[in-house]
Structures are given as C-alpha cells and as structure tokens.
Amino acid sequence: MFVSPLSVCIFGAAFLTLGNCRCQTDSPDAPIPEQWKQTLPQAWDNTVIRSLRESPTRNLTGYAWTLDQVMDGKGTINVCMRWDSNETVTETMREQILAEYTKIYGYWFQWLSGYDNFPFSQVNFNVVGWAVRDQNILQGSLSSFDTYTNFSDESGFPTCNPACAYHNNLDGDYSECPGGPEQRYHQFFFLDQGFWGDHNMGAASGDGIDVSLYGWKTVGSKMDDWPILVHEMGHTFGFLDYLDDGTTNPSVCDNVWIPPNSPSEFVMKPSDYGAHVPKVTEFEGWLLRYFWSRFSRLRGWQNTNTTYPPPPECPSDSS
C-alpha cells in the first residue's frame, strides 16, 4: 500500500515542517493586500455578530478555538482520536491518519509562520488518546497514547475521558484526568461511521472535528488533499460558513454576508455541492492572519497599542 511518489512527499511533509510541498503563502512581512484591507475587519465583525447569534456558547471571542489551543500547548496541539467502527486500526493506519491531519492543518498554519509575532515556526499534533469500541480494534504498539473504551458522548460514540478535555478544564485544573495535564487533549478527531454513513461529510467546532469514516476511506487515506477536512479545520479556528443565497446588498449584520473581493470559491464558502475547495486560498490565509492579529491582542498574547473599533450595532434579531 501507499507507494506513490506523491504520498511519500506528503508523508514526509507531515514530519518535517509545515509549508513545504505544494503550498504557497504570501510573505509574512507583506502588508495586507489592498483589496482586503476593509474586508478583513468586516469578516471579524461578521463572525463575532453571527457566532453570538447562532451559537452563543461558542461565540468567536468567548470560546476556546484552535489558536487558544496552540498557545496553551506551546506549539503542540494534543488530539484525542475517535474511531466509530468495528474495523481494526493498524499502527500504519494511525500514522497515516496523523500525517494527513497534520498536513491538512498545515495548509492553514503555514500562513501564520513568521507573521505578526506568531510564536511557532511549525505546529505539531500529538495523539494522546484513542477512543474505540473495543481494545482489540487497536493493533500494534499502544504505548504512546492512552486507550479509552469506557467513555461515550451523548450520542453513544466512543470518546476520550472528558476529564482530560481542554474545554472542560479551561481553569487548568486536570486533577480529575488520570494522566494530569500532560494527557489533556485540546481537540478530538472523530472518524465517524455511525452518523454520516456512506457520505463524505463532516462537522466541527473548537473542541473537535467529526468527519465520516467513509471520507477517510475514499479521500483522506489517499494522503492527498481532503477538501472536507480543510473546511472543517477552518471551523476550529472559529470561521463560519459563508453562504450565498443570492440576497443583494447584505450587511455585516447578516448571516448571508459574503466578504467583498473574496474569490468566487473558497474553503469556507461551501456551494450547493458542499465543501470542495482543496487548499486554503490566499484570501483565507489573510483571514487567518487577521484573526491571529485580533486574537493575540484580545487574549493578551502580545501587547501593542493597536486598538480596534467594536463591531457595529445590529438590528435586533427578535423582530
């Protein structure tokens, strides 16, 4: 299995640095491109407004997103792998899943390397746990992570110990987690057979990503681009879907607002056919850079005299 030159290239990329292989970014010293100078602050405002409206407990500035996690982990994001299937998982498969995960996240993170005091030249992903239905599903060496068979989420799917979840312990107290803070997981990656069936679909928020096992088998396991995954990873940074219903002249207060001067297709703009853009576009690279600039000052990760105006007042939703 797994012999094409492309696979070798990609596999190597996952273990070396982010941003090699076939991906391009603008220089980290470049100024914000003129056509997006107005757009990026508007996109921030739109996301703040919509997230408060659509998911108040997971709003942009109040929830813990991937940038919070990479700062908490000092450049390493700990992952709980979840597997909802009776099919066995070999050591090679586990390595492939982590390599693909690292690679696709790299499409986003490479935009931050060297930009506006982002402190990490590369971001690592460390699997601290595997959650499965039965111990026998995992083959090969199990020494580098904890195996969980006794925990399930509200839908009954396997998960890691909730006491070790970063989102459940934002105060930093991991005294209920058997491995302590070293075994905390910032997010999960759930390869899900039961919910999605034979559809190449997924969902995500700051606490993790749920994609179909079918998607892994038919797309991800080829170790190439995985459009659904790069889209869902975008949601873990707090980005929302940009939906175009043909409404003319929406404002940043509207759910259907499309960023001015954005490309006709981009990762976070799923069309009628769903998320299918394979790579982070230049526009979204700058969107992530801008969100870093805002988050890093909002959270106090860096201090400058930069100030930003608050989001605009929007008409009440209750009309």
Ligand SMILES: [Zn+2]
């Ligand atoms: Zn989406």
